[in-house]
Amino acid sequence: MARNVVLGHQQLTIRVVRIFRFVSLGVLALAVTGCASVELSMPTLPGGFGAEKVAENDASTRQREELVDALERLEQRPWTPVSDSDDGIVTLLFGGAGPSPQAQAEAYLTALEGQPITVVRRDVEATLAAAWNVAHEGKDAVRAMQPLPSDLRTIESAIVEARQCRLVYAEALSMIAKNGGNVSRDEIRRVKEQFNQAILELGRTADAIQVRLDGEPVNSYAGNQTAF
Structure with a gap:
């Protein structure tokens, strides 16, 4: 047992x-x-944002910052802006009166020292380069990210700035010529044309952003850059 x-x-x-x-x-x-x-x-964040989405958002933020920085460089005029008109951005973009280029050109030349023509030519080149840079940054942005309305406004501001600079530089060169400076009509015409090309490129960039935002634009920015 x-x-x-x-x-x-x-x-x-x-x-x-x-x-x-x-x-x-x-x-x-x-x-x-x-x-x-x-x-x-793969770890995820609230709202369904994964690591790839975060990286995409970071890249878009950097691209947008570069576009805004490019506009700020264009807006660094070599003269103090003279605002004597209340016209809105649409008028400035698609034609009409704006701040007096004569007043701005006069203020610009008065502040220059030494040989004005040398400084003006140098400033023209710098401003043209800045305008083209905005257009290129805008095109890079529209390819790399989903544009926002603020991106279109950035390009609109660049178009306005480039149009005003074209007027002021042309007027400044004309004033120098009238005072006996070595400036020909061909040079003034060439400067205007160079700005026209840069403004046209900005308009094409604006159109590309507009297409991404709303489809085909009703009014083409590139088609409304009147040369004068």
């Missing part, structure tokens, strides 16, 4: 050990597969 009790106790102990081993192995397997799944899963 005592022997049967001992054998029964031993069998019960063996079963308990087997069950414990089975449960332990199951827990270990679950832990291993669970860790593996965590390592292979």
